[in-house]
Amino acid sequence: MKVIIDLIEDIRTAISNEKSFSLVAMGLEENDAGEFLPVWEANISSMKVDDEQKRLFLFLGKTQFVSIGDLLEEVNALSNEKMMHEVCVSYSKDDTRLDSALLGFGESLEDKKYLLFLPA
Secondary structure, three states: OOHHHHHHHHHHHHHHOOOOEEEEEEEEOOOOOOEEEEEEEEEEEEEEEEOOOOEEEEEOOOOOOOOOHHHHHHHOOOOOOOOHHHEEEEEEEOOEEEEEEEEEEEEOOOOOEEEEEEEO
């Protein structure tokens, strides 16, 4: 389980809080050799902190894109308690909403993308 403070710390160390990076989800699938391979990639279009479920939901979409600057502006104002909320990526598959926990983080410096890895 990845929490908001994990995300903030990784953004700081991986890309030095570069606000122009886009926030992207990448679905990974494990092959027979135990390697994780990318299956799909999608932009994060919106986000919501849900205090009842203690989660930060990041929603996939095609119209609006969330940058690292947008994300940091949203989460840096949170209390220490809320920094421990789980980070989830939400999307629809076969008309069903899926809230997927993150496997990890990464970055593509060349493409200016900060990547959130989740199971496909």
